[in-house]
Amino acid sequence: MQFSDDHEMFRRTVREFVSNEINPHADEWEAAGTFPAHELFSKMGDLGLLGLTYDSEWGGGDADAIYTMILAEELGRSASLGVAMAIGVQTDMATPALNRFGSDELKANYLRPAIEGSMVASIAVSEPDAGSDVAGIRTRAVRDGDEWVINGSKMWITSGTQADWLCLLARTSDEGGYRGMSQMVLPTNTDGFAVSRRLDKLGMRGSDTAELTFTDLRIPVSNTIGVVGRGFQQQMAQFQDERMVAAYQMVGAVELAMERTVAYLNERMAFGAPLIANQYIQYELAEVAAMLDINRHHNWAAAEAASRGEDITRHATVAKLTSARLARQMADLAVQFHGGMGYVEENWPARFYRDTRLWSIGGGADEVMLRTLARMNGIGSD
């Protein structure tokens, strides 16, 4: 891929933003288990970073997906992958369906503020008993006149304690399975909304994650995103954006981890020579470098396909599966080659090791990616 001067300038803007606005606060936010999303997002909104590919009518940038990729790669290089993830939720996990299928009224009230950064958005699909198996969700919205009456709960909700609205997936009929689900905008200041608990996670601790409950919560039927009963299909499309953002971020994350690890191994002396002089270490890192190249180029192809408006399900599935595994491999090597220095919280590998573990689970676990690929390739059957 040939990046333009504009792409490069944009990359510098994001890199400086990460280095000045995120990294200096990362330790504090990790310790707090949350970050000030409204404050950070409003700075990002001012720079036009939160709605790159969205229509300028709603404050977006009318950009192609290459910019999304650059933003995500650079966020992947931040000191808090949790914060990077929460930004990804705002830009490419909670808002794409609203952008694609939402009414003008919903876009004016919820998409525009999300792009400006004045509202924080969450994606609410997973439940205590249904994560990767989306067809198993139970949260129900029952129509009462012009309102949906919602009961149920949602789990693993990134930014859930501070979100202004959720992109909710709920059952709206009794058809069961993939049928009868709808997406809707759920403002969190509605009666019946509660944050049941904030979850204490292994990693991604810079970002808050919550379990949410809805009790006889009423929202207008006009808050439905797109077509009633098409929620599952709309969410599946939205998942592709989510998975690509995770894959883009992992390329940035692995790239930086490689740079930092090599720099450390060049300095660290053992047995009379820098550790990097060991061929075993060189080859282990070269294995990662090779896969990083492949993932990066695959991401480029995905971003170009997305820019052409093509279905990127296969790209997103492969990219998410392989980049998350690569990040885990790199994290394991980073800790191993740093030795004790990599096992203490004061050095970056420990956090990196905990954070990267998520992406083989969140956004559709590795096994779900494999299941999707097996189906696409006609391997086995349901």
Place this chain on the structure above:
Amino acid sequence: MAMNIVVCVKQIPDPADPGELDPNTKTLKRDVKLILDEADSYGVEMALQLVDAAGGGEVTLVSMAPDDEVGGIRTALAMGAAKAVLVSDEALVGSDALGTAKVLAKAIERAGDADLVITATESSDGYTGTVPEQVAELLGLPSITFAKSIEVDGNTIKVKRQTEAGYDDVEAPTPAVISVTAGVVEPRYPSFKGIMAAKSKPVDEVTVADLGLDADAVGWAGARQEIVEIATAETREAGTIIEDEGEGYAQIVDFLADLKVI
């Protein structure tokens, strides 16, 4: 009152990629990708803030380059400058500080009536630190150097001029040439929309002849300054490493006492 400000900006090799000196010309090789000198980003930011405060006007960039490089100018346009004058001419290769000042002065005149000309105190690749004053002299304008803040009061510029002891309050009538020190304002990041908008902002690309200058007055031909010799800077000696076995503090105290700082 609207305010029009010209900011002189230099496009330099990226300091993140260590440059090389050409042993023949004894100058920095510039056949690489050039970026906006970070030292100039402070002047651009200050100019944008002054125009905002004035409630109108615009920021015009002035730059010179041997080829038609615009990468660094685009960054400043993306920050919010309205337009640029780029003097691009092979004859500029080898220009010394005075040759540079002659070109910039003419380009500033071409940019139109400026209420203020802002520069960095010095570039991050050449470091002569004399161009701003030479430009002021050639334009017949007052020169104030090392500004840490600029305030406009009618037709008067009030500057806090950084000194070793603190700062001096200095005033001059407009128009004036002011050099600003690095780090005194926080340069804005080019926003996505700024980057997109920069593509359609006008860059007036002119040659030395277009400015009415004789090619012999600039570049190697016009240089009155000669670089006699270049040498590698001495590497700094490694510091002393004190292994702390409970008594490390005493050695630090002795060290500081030797320096007579405690």
